[in-house]
Amino acid sequence: MITIEEDKNLKAFNTFGIAATARYFCCISSVEQLVELQQQDIYQTERHLILGGGSNVLFCSDFNGLVVYCNLKGISTVRENDETITLAVAAGEVWHHLVLHCVKNNWGGIENLSLIPGTTGAAPIQNIGAYGVEVKDVIDSVTCIDLVSGEQHVFNNEQCKFGYRESVFKHEWKEKYFISSVTLTLTKKNHRINTQYGAIGDTLQQMNVLVPTIQSVSEAVMQIRSSKLPDPSVIGNAGSFFKNPSIAIAHYNTLQKNYPTIPNYPSVNQEVKVPAGWLIEQCGWKGKRFGEVGVHARQALVLVNYGNGKGEEIFSLASKIIESVKEKFNITLTPEVNIIAQ
Numbered sequence: 001m002i003t004i005e006e007d008k009n010l011k012a013f014n015t016f017g018i019a020a021t022a023r024y025f026c027c028i029s030s031v032e033q034l035v036e037l038q039q040q041d042i043y044q045t046e047r048h049l050i051l052g053g054g055s056n057v058l059f060c061s062d063f064n065g066l067v068v069y070c071n072l073k074g075i076s077t078v079r080e081n082d083e084t085i086t087l088a089v090a091a092g093e094v095w096h097h098l099v100l101h102c103v104k105n106n107w108g109g110i111e112n113l114s115l116i117p118g119t120t121g122a123a124p125i126q127n128i129g130a131y132g133v134e135v136k137d138v139i140d141s142v143t144c145i146d147l148v149s150g151e152q153h154v155f156n157n158e159q160c161k162f163g164y165r166e167s168v169f170k171h172e173w174k175e176k177y178f179i180s181s182v183t184l185t186l187t188k189k190n191h192r193i194n195t196q197y198g199a200i201g202d203t204l205q206q207m208n209v210l211v212p213t214i215q216s217v218s219e220a221v222m223q224i225r226s227s228k229l230p231d232p233s234v235i236g237n238a239g240s241f242f243k244n245p246s247i248a249i250a251h252y253n254t255l256q257k258n259y260p261t262i263p264n265y266p267s268v269n270q271e272v273k274v275p276a277g278w279l280i281e282q283c284g285w286k287g288k289r290f291g292e293v294g295v296h297a298r299q300a301l302v303l304v305n306y307g308n309g310k311g312e313e314i315f316s317l318a319s320k321i322i323e324s325v326k327e328k329f330n331i332t333l334t335p336e337v338n339i340i341a342q
């Protein structure tokens, strides 16, 4: 039996801590409950927003529709052999809890994605990534429910069209499906330990780890993240507000003449990736506070809400940052965060 609440305050349901109101709100704990919801008049007439951990959304106004809160739980083994294990994980499972569960069982592949907030169901949407690993590296398939017909579909890794902070769910299939579970394959031995990302190696050294394991990599990643990213339970934020832009090599070479220290990372299609945090810092935004909102002092890519900020204020700050980066570097930043407006 589902309950549809009215005028629900969403402050506790988004990591920015924005006090937006949802006209209707329904918590879904099974596929059957979603099917039940789909038969309600409110579902037929109202606009929907699926919400997981709310760690990648910015509410710029109240949401005058139906928020469907994903609370599906359960982790089951699909198949297993000496080398690998394949898990089906319900969409509402907290991603970091899944990582800890896998690390504890010595199942490798997602330890570099430790401490990323949010749910497992949202992980494929922007192909979450950190410290040299993306979730696409372990995803077998994504199970979805069509938001109109209620039909179930299973899409394989290729069909999801994963890219850097990208998938088909952000484009052709935007708001078309409710992701109900994600199937991923992890290693049980011969783990591919990934310490490429500079800071991991340094941190492991400080931890006196000579032979890294998935457990020690997970700990190192948690240490690094805690040292620079604000904890949303203390200061509202949604992680990186913008994506790191890719620019043409010729453009990069021109910038390098004026800014010899401009960092770069490999990208695709004859382009290089430039850290947006560096661009924003160079424009003088790092650590700046404007009333209740601001730019984090240790990571310029993270916009923050000190407590009573409004979504519009964060949005307006983001727009000014985009403008100044465009003016100084001729680079257009794109938000990573999903902007919810109505």
Ligand code: FAD
Pocket (backbone or CB within 6 Å): 015, 049, 050, 051, 052, 053, 054, 055, 056, 057, 070, 091, 116, 117, 118, 119, 120, 121, 122, 123, 125, 126, 127, 128, 129, 130, 177, 178, 179, 180, 229, 230, 231, 232, 237, 238, 239, 240, 338
């Ligand atoms: P939500 O914010 O609830 O939703 C995000 C989008 O997905 C919305 O459009 C929503 O409608 C849709 N959605 C959610 N669940 C479903 C579903 N079941 N079916 C269909 N659509 C759905 N991201 C990274 O990639 N790497 C990082 O290192 C990283 N670090 C972060 C650090 C901090 C401190 C914070 C706050 C965020 C960080 N993020 C990072 C961003 C965020 O954690 C991820 O994007 C995460 O996957 C969002 O999950 P969520 O459940 O909170 O999604």
Ligand code: EPU
Pocket (backbone or CB within 6 Å): 129, 130, 131, 132, 228, 238, 239, 240, 241, 242, 243, 244, 263, 275, 276, 277, 278, 279, 281, 286, 298, 299, 300, 301, 336
């Ligand atoms: N930098 C600055 N100033 C800053 C911040 C960064 O100059 O204030 C420069 C430095 O040169 C630094 C480089 O940017 O070496 C990279 O910084 P960092 O390692 O912190 O990573 P990032 O590029 O800012 C990305 C992801 C993060 C992910 C980390 C680790 C994006 C948009 N962000 O951040 O993901 O955790 O790498 O892999 O790709 C998220 O998506 O929400 C997120 C937090």
